[in-house]
Amino acid sequence: xxxxxxxxxxVLDAFERLLITEGERAATxxxxxxxxxxxxxGLLYHFGSREALEEGMYARLRMLAxxxxxxxxxxxxxxxxxxxxxxxxxxxxxxxxITAVGRLAHGGNAAAAAELAAVRASWGEAxxxxxxxxxxxxxxMLVSDGIYVNSALMNDLPGPVPRGEALAALxxxxxxxxxx
Amino acid sequence: xxxxxxxxxxVLDAFERLLITEGERAATxxxxxxxxxxxxxGLLYHFGSREALEEGMYARLRMLAxxxxxxxxxxxxxxxxxxxxxxxxxxxxxxxxITAVGRLAHGGNAAAAAELAAVRASWGEAxxxxxxxxxxxxxxMLVSDGIYVNSALMNDLPGPVPRGEALAALxxxxxxxxxx
DNA sequence: GTCTATACTAAGATAGAC
DNA sequence: GTCTATCTTAGTATAGAC
Numbered sequence: 001x002x003x004x005x006x007x008x009x010x011v012l013d014a015f016e017r018l019l020i021t022e023g024e025r026a027a028t029x030x031x032x033x034x035x036x037x038x039x040x041x042g043l044l045y046h047f048g049s050r051e052a053l054e055e056g057m058y059a060r061l062r063m064l065a066x067x068x069x070x071x072x073x074x075x076x077x078x079x080x081x082x083x084x085x086x087x088x089x090x091x092x093x094x095x096x097x098i099t100a101v102g103r104l105a106h107g108g109n110a111a112a113a114a115e116l117a118a119v120r121a122s123w124g125e126a127x128x129x130x131x132x133x134x135x136x137x138x139x140x141m142l143v144s145d146g147i148y149v150n151s152a153l154m155n156d157l158p159g160p161v162p163r164g165e166a167l168a169a170l171x172x173x174x175x176x177x178x179x180x
Numbered sequence: 181x182x183x184x185x186x187x188x189x190x191v192l193d194a195f196e197r198l199l200i201t202e203g204e205r206a207a208t209x210x211x212x213x214x215x216x217x218x219x220x221x222g223l224l225y226h227f228g229s230r231e232a233l234e235e236g237m238y239a240r241l242r243m244l245a246x247x248x249x250x251x252x253x254x255x256x257x258x259x260x261x262x263x264x265x266x267x268x269x270x271x272x273x274x275x276x277x278i279t280a281v282g283r284l285a286h287g288g289n290a291a292a293a294a295e296l297a298a299v300r301a302s303w304g305e306a307x308x309x310x311x312x313x314x315x316x317x318x319x320x321m322l323v324s325d326g327i328y329v330n331s332a333l334m335n336d337l338p339g340p341v342p343r344g345e346a347l348a349a350l351x352x353x354x355x356x357x358x359x360x
Numbered sequence: 361g362t363c364t365a366t367a368c369t370a371a372g373a374t375a376g377a378c
Numbered sequence: 379g380t381c382t383a384t385c386t387t388a389g390t391a392t393a394g395a396c
Contacts, residue, residue: 023288108203142326
């Protein structure tokens with residue numbers, strides 16, 4: 001909501017960073033506090049438990065995702081192309097929030113999995129009017145999921161995710177198969 | 181290698197089961213030992229450390245994946261169709277091993293991520309001769325990744341993964357776009 | 361609003377009995 | 379080959395000072 005960065009936001013940033021780069025196991029309250037530059041007690045003033053900290057991440061994700069769904073809907077180059085070309089982004093706030101919550105979801109956290117499913121469903125609704133049928137929607141969504149999971153798993157390393165011209169060729173292929 | 185199930189295999193089964201159903205955090209040595217019906221000391225006789233236990237899972241994955249790559253190559257209905265139609269399986273030994281190692285990978289374990297990347301690459305090699313070009317290979321691989329990640333994340337719950345006729349329609353769409 | 365100190369629990373790992 | 383007992387470290391959480 002405002003600057004300068006409150007301790008609360010710094011804690012959330014640190015939690016997110018640790019989840020992305022070192023995984024759920026490493027993102028303990030102590031590590032998060034250290035990474036955020038506050039004490040354990042200080043962290044626990046803002047988030048009274050680990051669950052509250054996780055809930056804070058979900059709230060951040062919901063806010064950023066709502067903005068992105070609007071961006072998908074109104075993208076000048078068309079929703080499908082925009083949606084797919086941004087699926088492999090890894091540095092932007094939304095992508096970081098998704099990856100962080102994804103780490104929690106794969107860690108067995110059912111609430112986190114439900115948050116991701118909700119975001120995914122809202123993208124599906126935004127894309128539905130622009131594809132031929134349900135199979136085409138599945139195609140677009142699953143290619144996006146595939147790009148995301150490879151990006152998130154490989155943490156910036158040169159992995160199997162298509163980039164540049166390869167990504168552009170893939171998007172042309174998907175659009176041909178799916179566009180209404 | 182043989183029956184009756186040695187304690188070693190029971191431990192590995194328990195580790196796999198806990199990773200899949202409750203995530204990495206819950207899969208502690210103590211929980212794994214309890215789930216396997218052995219003591220912590222008994223477990224540590226077979227796997228001297230947590231790392232050794234993880235390495236045991238990688239070995240299991242490598243063995244099952246090698247078998248599956250052969251099945252993809254020789255599938256009567258064609259490699260693409262077979263590959264995609266089995267991407268959403270969740271109960272078979274290979275799928276369970278992949279999901280378990282996936283949990284570790286998303287938990288920030290670089291070795292686990294490398295194992296998954298290697299398996300993925302071997303599938304890519306098997307499929308390459310059967311697709312039109314690199315973009316088509318990307319399409320098939322990413323749709324498969326998407327199906328897998330949704331299946332693994334949703335743990336059997338009725339999720340966003342296409343099944344039955346919806347899956348068949350998706351596969352026809354992908355084959356039309358990708359097949360050589 | 362943030363810190364230190366501390367309580368309690370559980371983690372990974374070792375030693376040695378059976 | 380498997381168990382019990384124990385060590386050390388680290389996790390979540392609370393109380394109370396500043």
